[in-house]
Amino acid sequence: MARPTNTRFALAVHVLTLLAADPEAMHSSELLAASTGSNPVHVRRVLGRLRRAGLVRSRPGPRGGWLVTRPACDTTLADVWRAVTGDDALLGLHSASPDCRVGQRIQRELVEIDRRAAEAVAAELARTTLRDLVRSTDATGAPVGA
Amino acid sequence: MARPTNTRFALAVHVLTLLAADPEAMHSSELLAASTGSNPVHVRRVLGRLRRAGLVRSRPGPRGGWLVTRPACDTTLADVWRAVTGDDALLGLHSASPDCRVGQRIQRELVEIDRRAAEAVAAELARTTLRDLVRSTDATGAPVGA
DNA sequence: CTCAAACGTAGCAAAGCCGGTTACGAATCG
DNA sequence: CGATTCGTAACCGGCTTTGCTACGTTTGAG
Numbered sequence: 001m002a003r004p005t006n007t008r009f010a011l012a013v014h015v016l017t018l019l020a021a022d023p024e025a026m027h028s029s030e031l032l033a034a035s036t037g038s039n040p041v042h043v044r045r046v047l048g049r050l051r052r053a054g055l056v057r058s059r060p061g062p063r064g065g066w067l068v069t070r071p072a073c074d075t076t077l078a079d080v081w082r083a084v085t086g087d088d089a090l091l092g093l094h095s096a097s098p099d100c101r102v103g104q105r106i107q108r109e110l111v112e113i114d115r116r117a118a119e120a121v122a123a124e125l126a127r128t129t130l131r132d133l134v135r136s137t138d139a140t141g142a143p144v145g146a
Numbered sequence: 147m148a149r150p151t152n153t154r155f156a157l158a159v160h161v162l163t164l165l166a167a168d169p170e171a172m173h174s175s176e177l178l179a180a181s182t183g184s185n186p187v188h189v190r191r192v193l194g195r196l197r198r199a200g201l202v203r204s205r206p207g208p209r210g211g212w213l214v215t216r217p218a219c220d221t222t223l224a225d226v227w228r229a230v231t232g233d234d235a236l237l238g239l240h241s242a243s244p245d246c247r248v249g250q251r252i253q254r255e256l257v258e259i260d261r262r263a264a265e266a267v268a269a270e271l272a273r274t275t276l277r278d279l280v281r282s283t284d285a286t287g288a289p290v291g292a
Numbered sequence: 293c294t295c296a297a298a299c300g301t302a303g304c305a306a307a308g309c310c311g312g313t314t315a316c317g318a319a320t321c322g
Numbered sequence: 323c324g325a326t327t328c329g330t331a332a333c334c335g336g337c338t339t340t341g342c343t344a345c346g347t348t349t350g351a352g
Binding site for chain 1: 326327330
Binding site for chain 1: 312320
């Protein structure tokens with residue numbers, strides 16, 4: 001199947017924004033779950049993907065938790081998207097019957113179309129970094145102006 | 147929920163390519179189902195969306211079936227995408243807790259991000275018309291629906 | 293007018309995915 | 323050692339998609 005419904009990208013962006021707003025501090029999955037209206041296990045599952053992609057680090061134990069691994073301006077939303085979705089088809093594909101020649105060609109066309117659409121999304125997402133999000137969501141009273 | 151798994155876009159493109167390759171002929175949902183490896187009810191459900199969007203017409207009764215409503219060069223894949231997905235979120239959204247101010251701002255940012263990504267996909271899909279697909283899948287002139 | 297073909301749609305079932313929850317082991321710090 | 327937190331498995335309920343049957347409705351043929 002193509003792209004199951006999920007809110008993982010949104011959750012990942014939300015959590016990363018929180019982490020990037022305070023890059024030195026450890027954040028526990030319980031805290032992050034409370035902030036995002038989710039639960040600790042789900043947060044750890046999603047952040048596990050980001051860790052595998054090298055976007056965050058984690059440490060168990062007391063004073064453990066999660067940290068971003070690099071400056072907020074170096075992580076784009078395209079990185080986040082790739083980390084959480086992998087190679088899933090964006091638009092959805094179907095399986096044409098192998099005995100229909102036209103169907104097979106349409107199939108190949110659809111794979112191409114899906115690839116181009118995914119590239120378009122990645123290009124658009126690459127225009128926004130975590131730093132942009134931290135700045136536009138900073139509620140601490142710090143100057144927001146460019 | 148955001149974007150449930152589905153293969154409707156692929157099915158719609160497949161069927162429309164078949165219809166557009168033979169714009170004068172009526173195609174029954176049974177024939178189209180056989181060509182796409184699906185079943186007549188599902189085909190009618192998906193084509194119902196395309197009919198509501200004005201992309202196809204249908205007629206019951208003997209010699210009934212489905213027809214495209216306009217030249218293949220006038221229907222882009224963006225039209226098809228809009229017809230089958232409506233206003234569903236492309237990347238997926240989540241529901242931040244209303245008592246978290248930062249969460250609310252991130253939420254608004256995510257809506258914007260999703261909108262821009264959807265626009266990027268639409269722009270990419272708008273570059274391909276049904277005519278392009280008919281031409282690239284009709285090289286040999288093989289009979290439709292065999 | 294009657295009949296058969298085809299649509300339109302409801303309803304049900306199987307399958308799959310998502311997210312919440314509990315549970316438990318592993319790692320880490322005090 | 324003991325408490326804290328991650329890592330992950332297992333299970334569940336709920337939702338969506340898709341296939342299938344069924345039945346009423348529309349339409350054309352004779």
